[in-house]
Amino acid sequence: MGKRVGIEVSIAAADAVKMADVDVVAAYPITPQTHIVEHLSELVANGELDAEFIPVESEHSAMSVCCGSSAIGARTFTCTSSQGLALMNEIVFIAASLRLPIVMILANRSLSGPLSIWNDHTDVMSVRDCGWIQVFTETGQEVFDHVMWAFRVAESQKVSLPVIVNMDGFILTHVIEPIEFWDEETVKQYLPDFKPLNVLDPEKPTSVGAFGMPDIYTEAKMAQNDALLKSKPEILKAWKELGDLTGRYYKPVETYKTDDAETIFVTMGSIGETVAMAVDELREQDKSAGLIKLRLWRPFPFDELREAAKGAKQLIIIDRAISYGGPGGPVASEIRSIFYGEDNMPAVTNFICGLAGRDVTPDDYIAMFDKSQKMLAGKVRQEDYVFYGVRE
């Protein structure tokens, strides 16, 4: 293994992309993603990374350039946030349908309006159904590891799908953390050269992105969904091998003190550590609390989630996005539907908090725990959710 250094997570993420020997980077600047692309362009300018850095005129073109470069067989990376993702939205969906293994870091940030540059998950939830593999990270080390993992999974011929690595804006992108870099030998061992099944080549012409009439569209979409579902074994295999090489074993669903827990928090991204502190405190108060951290968001880890929540009487789902006029936050509504009709279905309460960088402390999670207990004394329905911490 390589050395452990104290480094800003964005810089480390860009270094990981460099170590993956990417061929094309296309990106447009947006806070809080900027440090990643700035460092990548620096690496290219200094000749430390042999790649084409395409400073496009918009995120829409960033994702479009990525489609072209990936289709020709080049290892391709982009990075964006919030409005940038919203602008490239159209092409994000197409990239998955064309089965182009692009890797994107999404430095999660709230969507306008009002304009805000701070962190929550409203951006990624807007592309929930885009067909990409989507994973959440909690620490700088996880970001570094998941860059390698993302290329490995995306480019596997058994997968051939794009991957979004979510990292919380500012909370992860702009902090300095101790990160263990991989050495070149480990990278080489873990990440083979990109060998796509099909590339654009005049000697073997193919037509990519053809037009689908109603008689073929459904079949094409079903095949795409199958491909995403079938990526799961490769995802698990890539995590297993990453663990064997680094000693860090990742799982689709991470658990903390869940074994005997009656009430379990469910989180995504960097707030996991804060909630873990709350769980410790609750345990000290003799309250039966645990924590599930969803790492894999698509394909959804149904079995792992059911297993992790086994025996729990109550789930407290923390959402960092809103589904306006809908059944609470997007994570809660999915989890409710997963458990609906199951034996010993846990009760679900849903808190929407930490929007646009609003701090949520361990005490807040303890307060949510207590509020949940009270709510469950009555009846909690599908559409019930709480905006936590709203100033009155």
Place this chain on the structure above:
Amino acid sequence: MESLNVYATRLLEKKEYFAPGHRACQGCAEALAVRLVAKALGNNVIVGSATGCMEIVSSPLPFTNWKVPWLHVAFENAAAVLTGAESGYKALVRKGKRAEKGTVFLAMGGDGATTDIGFQALSGAFERGHDFLYVCYDNEAYMNTGIQRSSSTPFGASTTTSPAGKVSHGQMTWKKNMAEIAVAHNVPYVATACSSYPFDLMQKVEKAAKHPGPAYVHILSVCPTGWRLPANKAIWIGRLAVETGVFPLYEVIDGKYGLTFEVPELRPVEEYLHPQGRFRHLTPDLIETIQTRVTAEYKKLVAKTQMKI
């Protein structure tokens, strides 16, 4: 002249890279232009299409008319997609992962995809200086969706979103001059062409592909369906567009203008407007307005060809 035409045709490559059997309308001069462009470029090319007529008529799954590698992603991004492919190619060649074979990168789109929705992506690709060729097949409206106006629709034309009515004469604005906009980007090779002049068109496309850096060819592509014209009149009306000065054929090579088809005396624009149903409603004074504009624009162009740079 007759026999020269017969002879010259024989010199052409017989191979087709845009295969027959596509689903374009009868008399579509745009499909003809695509076929000529493909023929001019040969098989060492990678093509990226914008969404539009030419994309849907040539790629209904599971069929394709493309005998060369072809990629379609969306409507407004053909320039970005193909410059991505060009960049990927460059990186792979430099890193020894792909052999350098002098492959040409062709992005193409209709007038909507070029002058409207794809304008920004195209401007970005020009500015970044990629080595690629962009061909705009200009049929002067959104024909694929049913003849809606674009910024490339000429003044006075009646379309489904600029209909002539009691208080409107159809399109109220003048056609956006995309070739000049390409020149303003300092694109090293810019040309206009029309499928009514196939040899001229093919020569320009070959030149454009060979010229280093970005190149832009703007092809007037007659659409009998949208222009309300009999299908057998497409080639004829294309010639009239050139002979009346409505659509002059010229090249701008490294900033130097040159007419490739000189018209000693322009024919009256009425000869071009009259046969087309989309201009049927025009009154003599509107025709006069168009004539004045066409004459002035043509003079401006001729003056540019006489500029010393």
